[in-house]
Each structure stands twice: as structure tokens, then as C-alpha cells.
Amino acid sequence: MSWSATQYSLFEQQRTRPVRDLVAAIPLTSTRTAVDLGCGPGNSTEVLAERFPEATVTGLDSSDDMLRDARQRLPDIAFERAVLANASLQWVPDHASLYPRLVSLLNPGGVLAVQTPDNLEEPAHRLAREIAASAQWADRIGDVKHPDRHPAAYYFELLRAHCAEVDVWRTTYHHPLAGGHGAVVEWFKGSALRPYLQKLDEAGQQAFLGAYLQAISQAYPAQDDGTVLLPFPRLFIVATR
Template sequence: MADWNPENYLRHADERSRPFADLLARVPGSPRTIIDLGCGPGHLTRLLRHRWPGAEVVGVDSSPAMIDRARRDDPDGTYQLADLRGFEPPAPLDLVLSNATLQWVPEHRTLLPRLTSMVAPGGSFAFSVPGNHDAPSHTILREVAAREPYRDLTTSVARPSAFDPEQYLDDLAHPGWSVDAWETTYLHVLQGEDPVFTWIAATGARPVLDALPAPLRDDFTTDLQEALRAAYPARPYGTPLAFRRVFAVATRV
């Protein structure tokens, strides 16, 4: 999969920021050491320093383009290029956080014990993942990608996946841990031409688009935009997009 495009990702920065703010609101205490796994372009990592002034905050991402953008836009921050699957902090942390990242990690539930092991006593592991992979935006993407002549080129692309709050609760609710797991469906009102395509092209549809050569990518884009316009008709005030998110905050008590 090609590297992330920070410009495309930030087109809907306001809408993408809402779940992050809701996640932070449920984190207890005042953490002093924080790691943001999958920090992207760093626009949300900065919020951690605003929420907890004086905390030591490090943003980690595996995308060179995202880390470069974070360092450019937030020169006062600390950002590290690393894959969360192999990342090890030098010492236990008060808050291990990951927002809209784990869904890209195959079998990410098997990583949860290692991520919680990074948490210091009294600290928390908090994350959110999209829970909308059965929404029309994603079912249509899969349906169009399965058509000829796209099918052979898109069969093995990376596809995000996530689970329900109850499953994460089962994973995290061990002795010595207090777990808060929930879901929220946001109703975003998007503006502009083909806004649902613009939204998913920066995230969920990106691996499919990257897998197609230029001529086929243009045809695929046209087919996908047409199908998405039918599923998400524009209204006078914009285009509504229902987006389900799943959250969990596990605190080491």
C-alpha cells in the first residue's frame, strides 16, 4: 500500500476529530506520560498537550509522510517513525492511546495484551476504531472492487476491520482492570462534490485505489462515485454520512 496522503486525510479534519475528543473525555486522571499510536499528521496529538499541559507526549506512526507533516505543523511536538506492532516504550506509560488505527492491523485483538502491558499502575489504554464496515460506503466499495476488470487487482488489498464493544470488553476486562466500552454513531453532514467518496478515498478506499493503474483507477473512481451518490443523496444542506465508532478505555486499577 502506498504511503498516506496527509492533505487528503485532513480534508475532513473537523469530523474526524470528534471521536478523538469524545475518547479523551472518558480517560480518567491526569496522565504525565502519553504515547499516541497512529498519530497521523499530528493535528490530534497536539490536543493531548492542550488537555494535559506539562505531560510528555510522543506521537508514533509508520507513515513517513504523516510523520513529516506532523513535525512540520507541530515543531514543538515529539514524533517518532515506528510500527506500533513492534513499538516498545522505554518505561510504562500513564496513557497509551490509539485513535482510528488498530482497524488497519490484521488480527489486532491479539495485540491488546502487549499494548495493555505498556500501561503503568493507575494508567489507561484508550482506543477508538471505525465500526462502519457494514455501512453502504464500505459494502459498495467491496461490490465495485469485485467487478471486472478490477477484481483481480484488488482481491488481496488491505481491508480495515473492527469488532463490537462487547468483544473488546471481553478482551480487556481482566482482574486489576476497569473497562469502559461503548459505541457512538455520528451523523456527519459533508459538503462539496462527491463528499463520501472524498472521505473514504483518504482512508478505507485508499488500498483499492492504490492497487489500480491510472486508467483503471479513473474508471473505478467514476463507478464508485456514481454508486455512492445513489446511496448517499445530497440534500440542500449537504450530504449526511452516518459513521459508527467503537471505543474502549481500560484503566489499570
């Protein structure tokens, strides 16, 4: 199951809010170059370009489908295909080496700004792991594992030796999803569920999503009008070299 710009963009307003908070925390210096690692369909790149209109902005992503949408959205910005930071570095392992390496590429005074979901222990992730490990699914997707994530203190200690300043914080957003529990499933189909779904055929995907929907319906209470309030914690890092 490849990345889908259409699926990802179903919740663009909600997914863009964290990057606005992240970019707003970057100091307004004379930035000449800005790179969006894992630019997706260009929503985060657009925010970056608005914040630093004088900078040369480049978007990088591993998905051709995402890059197609990004180029249509922002035809004056260069988008390139690369394996690879708004809600992207959680897919990359070995942060102990990765983050200092990214900082080392900055000019003095340059800023590494990262936002990653911090929700591996939220019901949406925990239930997916439990279903995958059950007897029905264990032989096919029981070994699926997301790369490790770490608490704020880990990144602060990791980067403070390489940076003049490190700012780390955690925010939990509560996204109202008018589509009810089905909307929660659609949200995670575009991100967290991909490693499971890509190992299943179409029939397996539908069966897995059915079991997931049933579990999600028990874990997240709906409001009187059917809206589900989805808690979504995210970790932010702004590190200045």
C-alpha cells in the first residue's frame, strides 16, 4: 500500500495545524535556505514558504504521488524525490544518529525544526498492535513494528551537545472528526495503519479494517451528534546550531 496524497489530505486542516505551530516557533532570522523533509502534498511546505518568503524553499519526499500534488499546489517551489520535518522522521529509525547528523548539515545559527506524532501508546496504535498479534493475524502482520520513538528529555539530551539552543515541547491536539469512528479509521489508513495494510491483500485489508473499526468504536466515545474527538499528542523540537 503506497502513500496516497488523496488519503492523506482528507484531514489536511487538522494535519496542517501542528506544522503552523512548529514553524511559528522558528526564529525569524535571515534564512536563505529552508528544506521540508517529508513534504507530503505540500501543505507543510506552503506554511514554511509563507514564514520565510525570502528563502529558497525545497520539499523532499519519498512518494511520487505526494510530489505530484505538491508540485501542482506550489509550482514555483522545487520538489525532489528523496528517502526521507513535519510528521516524517517518526518513520526513520536510529534517531540517535539521525538528529545530530541533520544538525551537522546546518550553518551556524541554522535551525532544525521537527514535529513527530507521539502517540504509540494511544488506543489507535495499541489496538492495531493487539489485532495484528491476535491468532487471526499474527502469521501475516504480527511482526509489524513502528520505529522507536522517545520522550522529550531524550531529544533534549541528544541535541544539547550539538546546539546553541534546544526547545522541546509536547502538545495534545483534540481533533473533532465529524465522520465518527469511520473517520478515525480513515485518518490512520493514511498513516499509522500503512505498515499493516501493505502486507495484506485486498480481502485481508478489509477484514483488518473491520476489526479495527470495531475496536476503535469501543475506545473512542462519540458525541451526541456522532462526532469523535480524537486526542493526538505530538512532540516538537526546535534546535538551533
